[in-house]
Each structure stands twice: as structure tokens, then as C-alpha cells.
Amino acid sequence: MxxxxxxxxxxxxxxxxxxxxxxxxxxxxxxxxxxxxxxQRQHSAGTSPDRYKPGIYTSSIELNSNTFDLEVSVDAEKIRNIRLVNLSESTSAMFPLMEPALESLSSQIYSSQSLENLKYPQDQKYTSLVLLNAIEDALKKAENN
The missing domain is CATH 1.20.5 (Single alpha-helices involved in coiled-coils or other helix-helix interfaces)
Incomplete structure (x- = not known):
């Protein structure tokens, strides 16, 4: 040692x-x-602000002197509901493809949250285009600028 x-x-x-x-x-x-x-903020530079102003927005559709409304309800980020309002029984009988076309379009819109690349049957092409234009008009009112 x-x-x-x-x-x-x-x-x-x-x-x-x-x-x-x-x-x-x-x-x-x-x-x-x-x-x-x-x-970390909820709305940092990488994320976008709210897409829509929450509420219910309508767009009018006129077919052969029959007027009815298409109603779109949205929250800040999603399209929640699309439905026809003020649709009389006579108008529904005159345009039987209106409700099936709306169901087809709305299910695609709910899943993709977009109006792009929607598919619709050939027998509902023009009805679907009329409904799609009305949905676009209602969503333009709902857009958050």
C-alpha cells in the first residue's frame, strides 16, 4: 500500500x-x-383555422315553378347534415330521383368532407348536378374567410 x-x-x-x-x-x-x-397551440402555423362558421345554411332550388330548399348544417371543421326542406309531396312525386340522389351525394360528402371526385349513377346525373350546385352555394355561405 x-x-x-x-x-x-x-x-x-x-x-x-x-x-x-x-x-x-x-x-x-x-x-x-x-x-x-x-x-404548442391548437392553431399553430402548421394547422389551418376553422374551415366553416358553425350553423345551418340553405340554398333554394327551383324546378318547374316548384321551389324548395336544401339545408346544410356544419360545425367548425365538418359538414354534419344535408337535407331537403320544404319539399312538398307533389314535388317529390314529380322528381322521384331527388331524395335518392341526395342520399348518395351526402354519404360521399360526409366520408370525404369534400365536393371533389363525387360519383353518381348515370340515371341521376342531372339531378345530382342540381343538388351539388345547391350544396356548393350553401357551403360558400358557410366558409370562414
Whole structure:
């Protein structure tokens, strides 16, 4: 053995206290990081603001002197409901493809949340185009500028 050997005596109580204080310092550091660290906002630069003004918007459709409304309800991000209102029984009987065409279009719009690339049967082409124009008009009123 050399004469420069030193023996250090540690008391267990001091080791435990030191460990506890180190653990508390780490926890305090983590808490301070989350409190004052980088803030993530809901509408940061990478995300877009609300797409629509929430509400119910209508567009009128006139076919052979029969007028009825198409109603689109939206929330801030989604198209929630599309339906025909003020559709009399006589108009419904005169244009029997109106409701099936609307069901086909609305199911596609709900799933994609877009009016692009919609498919409709050939026998409902013109009815679907009339409804699609009315839906576009209602959504233009709902757009958040």
C-alpha cells in the first residue's frame, strides 16, 4: 500500500438525503420544462383555422315553378347534415330521383368532407348536378374567410 491512500467514510443517512435531493431536483427540472418550455397551440402555423362558421345554411332550388330548399348544417371543421326542406309531396312525386340522389351525394360528402371526385349513377346525373350546385352555394355561405 502506498502512503497516499485515503479512506472516505460515508454515513448512510447522508447518502439517502443526497439521493432524495437529486431526485427532487430532477422532478423540479422536468416540471419547469413543461411549464415554461415550448408551447404548442391548437392553431399553430402548421394547422389551418376553422374551415366553416358553425350553423345551418340553405340554398333554394327551383324546378318547374316548384321551389324548395336544401339545408346544410356544419360545425367548425365538418359538414354534419344535408337535407331537403320544404319539399312538398307533389314535388317529390314529380322528381322521384331527388331524395335518392341526395342520399348518395351526402354519404360521399360526409366520408370525404369534400365536393371533389363525387360519383353518381348515370340515371341521376342531372339531378345530382342540381343538388351539388345547391350544396356548393350553401357551403360558400358557410366558409370562414
Amino acid at each position: 502506498s502512503a497516499k491512500t485515503k479512506i472516505i467514510v460515508l454515513h448512510m443517512k447522508e447518502v439517502i438525503y443526497t439521493g432524495i435531493f437529486l431526485l427532487l431536483a430532477v422532478i423540479l427540472g422536468i416540471v419547469l420544462f413543461f411549464m415554461f418550455g415550448p408551447v
